[in-house]
Amino acid sequence: MIKLPTNKLLASDRLLISDIDNTLLGDRVALKKLITYLQSPDLAFGIATGRSITSAKQILLEWEVPAPDLWITSVGSEIHYGSNIQPDTNWRAHISYQWQPELIQDAIADLSGIKLQSSEGQSLHKVSYLVDPQKSPSIAEIQAHLRSHQLYVHTIYSHQEFLDILPLRASKGDAVNYCTTEWGFAIEQVLVAGDSGNDEQMLAGSPKAVVVGNYSSELEKLRGQKDIYFAKGHYAEGILEAIAHYNF
Ligand code: GLC
Numbered sequence: 001m002i003k004l005p006t007n008k009l010l011a012s013d014r015l016l017i018s019d020i021d022n023t024l025l026g027d028r029v030a031l032k033k034l035i036t037y038l039q040s041p042d043l044a045f046g047i048a049t050g051r052s053i054t055s056a057k058q059i060l061l062e063w064e065v066p067a068p069d070l071w072i073t074s075v076g077s078e079i080h081y082g083s084n085i086q087p088d089t090n091w092r093a094h095i096s097y098q099w100q101p102e103l104i105q106d107a108i109a110d111l112s113g114i115k116l117q118s119s120e121g122q123s124l125h126k127v128s129y130l131v132d133p134q135k136s137p138s139i140a141e142i143q144a145h146l147r148s149h150q151l152y153v154h155t156i157y158s159h160q161e162f163l164d165i166l167p168l169r170a171s172k173g174d175a176v177n178y179c180t181t182e183w184g185f186a187i188e189q190v191l192v193a194g195d196s197g198n199d200e201q202m203l204a205g206s207p208k209a210v211v212v213g214n215y216s217s218e219l220e221k222l223r224g225q226k227d228i229y230f231a232k233g234h235y236a237e238g239i240l241e242a243i244a245h246y247n248f
């Protein structure tokens with residue numbers, strides 16, 4: 001067990017996990033109200049983002065968001081805890097099963113309309129691309145192409161632009177499930193919030209989920225699905241709306 005100075009994950013009976021870009025951040029007034037709510041003593045706070053841990057730290061600092069108790073970064077391929085940002089090395093070991101990033105890059109190099117993101121977008125268990133949907137094969141074709149090379153991975157598409165390739169065991173949803181079990185939360189005690197494709201798995205797998213009003217079109221398919229609340233409010237306003245909706 002990882003030791004923490006003050007561990008709100010152990011002491012809380014509710015856990016709010018939010019995506020960062022276009023979900024938590026976007027409306028400073030609503031964010032202030034949400035930050036006040038986050039002070040509740042029995043509520044733990046987590047983020048789940050496509051950003052790396054370094055980039056997540058920086059943007060939260062810029063927006064004056066207090067350090068989360070749980071950091072799910074690089075689209076669920078990294079987990080850290082607390083203000084001292086302690087890595088979960090068990091998670092790293094667990095997801096490394098069958099992970100062959102060099103072979104993935106070689107296989108994708110055959111395809112047109114898809115190019116590697118800068119080094120900032122790459123991490124140990126995440127290979128990320130920029131896609132031009134006019135020129136590239138469809139996501140289903142990219143998946144089939146990888147499978148034909150015996151590469152079994154998660155392909156995650158967001159904003160009609162970003163393609164993240166992750167180990168089969170990693171996604172924001174997988175990371176959320178792992179953390180809730182690890183820290184003794186029942187899934188009903190967890191509220192998840194997101195706006196785009198890399199949030200889909202965590203939203204679809206959770207009995208308390210909110211898609212904020214300014215969501216990206218790839219989440220339209222979740223509409224009408226049980227347990228997913230589509231907020232009218234944008235950004236943190238949408239999260240506040242869901243807190244009221246679920247009486248969380
Ligand atoms: C963040 C990451 C990028 C990823 C995108 C979508 O912008 O920096 O690498 O592709 O999220 O998940």
Ligand code: MG
Pocket residue numbers: 019020021022023194195196
């Ligand atoms: Mg987002």
